[in-house]
Amino acid sequence: MSDTAPMTYREACRQALIEAMEADPRVFMMGEDIGAYGGCYAVTKGLLDMFGPERIRDTPLAESGFTGAGIGAAMVGMRPIVEIMTVNFSLLALDQIINNAATIPHMSGGQFAVPLVIRMATGGGRRVAAQHSHSLEGWYAHIPGIRILAPATIEDARHMLKPALADPNPVLIFEHVMLYNDTEPFDASVNAVDIATAAVRRAGADVSLVTYGGSLKKCLAAAETLAEDGVDAEVIDLRVLRPLDDATILGSVRKTRRCVIVDEGWRTGSLSAEIGMRIAETAFFDLDAPLRRVCSAEVPIPYAPAMEDAALPQPATIVATVRELMGRG
């Protein structure tokens, strides 16, 4: 018997943090407005009262400073969770993430691991324009030495943090801004997920839609529309953007023989390009049609609603791309 009740994505993230803080005194949080303000997306609401200012540590606006502090603390035995408000702000901490967190284990000849978790919001759709809306997780997925997670479901939001904290390596968790208010039935009998595999969210026979994060819902919606036309789409949720679960991606594509990659990042030099190339390298002769992609338009994400909607992948674009691929355009 599964015990299911509705839960928001935000609450799932919050419960995961509370569980981690209660389970391990080495875990603490640092970030901007996570304490007194309750978190810019209210994920950390109430945590300051529960755990106090030593462990729910409000920081000044110094992304590089507090991210580097997380790395140092991880190197001396703590299990820090650093929250960066949005991926755009994380660019101010790139030096620490890439030059230190990702390199020190290898550069030190394996003397140090960096067991650090960095959470940040990503993605567009909230009408907050070009400095709060980008999807740069694909960039981070370029970097060896870090694991990149993109929880797209309530269950993943609730359970990915625990294995992320148990990982001896830096783990970056990207939470899509349009997911925080999502509510889904949450199965309380599930108490663990892995952070290694992709998931088949909808089984299908005709085409694979490979996606992650905020685009998962769009792909599932597109798949329902396509089903009305008799096109049976399989939807793969990558979940882990680095290292990629090649087996699940290739297994799906070999079955359906067609693939559309849906990635909110820009097309050029993107994660979608990487996935497409991996398919081309190993499953080229299994394909019945060229690989296709639906990505964000190559523009800074604009404020005006119709303009922003046009810049981001949408179910209609995904449907149109699949129809064209299936010769049903």
Add this chain to the structure above:
Amino acid sequence: MTDRVHLDRPRLLHLLEAMERIRLFEAKCVELYQTQKILGFLHLYDGEEAVSVGVIEALRPEDAVVATYREHGQALARGIGMDVLMAEMLGKVEGCCRGRGGSMHIFDAKKRFYGGNAIVGGGLPLAIGVALGDKMQGREAVTVCFFGDGAAGEGEFHESLNLAALWQLPVLFVCENNLYSMGMALGRAEVDTDIARHAGGYTMPAEAVDGMDVVAVEAAARRALEHVRGGGGPAFLECRTYRFRAHSMFDAQSYRTKEEVAAWRDKGPILRLTRWMTETGLLHAGDQAAIEERVKAEIEAAVAFAEAGTLEDPADLLKFVSMENVPQEGAVR
């Protein structure tokens, strides 16, 4: 008073030997560079030895050190073996970082030596985290963070000084002001060249000291550490020093005159100490020769160790990109 440096003869000879070890080790590194046994960048510490020796003399084993890419002096002063250091310079598996880091990235978990950071300013946030983590776990340790005058221009410098003071962390910031960030003179880079005064703006005690005087550096470090160990939060020490050689190995030094370098050489930390010891009768005939002989023997042994070392099998290239466990936790108390 803990800031008093005992100035008896054995103590002074010890300081002299500590500086000679760095000076002569690096002279050997230059030879090995010229014969292409050491490759890449080689940033020499020639002229700045009094800074690392003076500061690290005042540390305890439980303290942590964060250094820069010009860190041979800190590594040797901290007690990282000359043999594993030389093996690292030669890119051997027997090196302290298996030859993965090289000259600029010396790490030693057992000595609590957290790099070896070649991004100017990049070590400061890391030092904040080391101190924060130590403090949260109840360790009575100070983190000493070395950086150059160039770091004062970086945002990470200001972010880190503020965080350390805001959170009252046990950090001793040590600015090795050698007057040039590569070729950029301090006076052309900073509107206020008094770097200690920048730190004062973050409400921590900040002192500038003659970085060519090892005794003065140690005394200043002890004063600053007394403040930090007493729970007073961070302190800042600006050591005014000079780099006698090129920034790295290829540098025409068009940004300074030979006369300027020669004038500073005459004020060098080893000369400074030996002159004073001679004047006061504390340096006896043969003392320096005996030190040099001992150090040279140590260097020869280190070179032999390094040359006999093995090159890592490229099959292990990906090892440690992702760690299987957290190895350093066995090393930290």
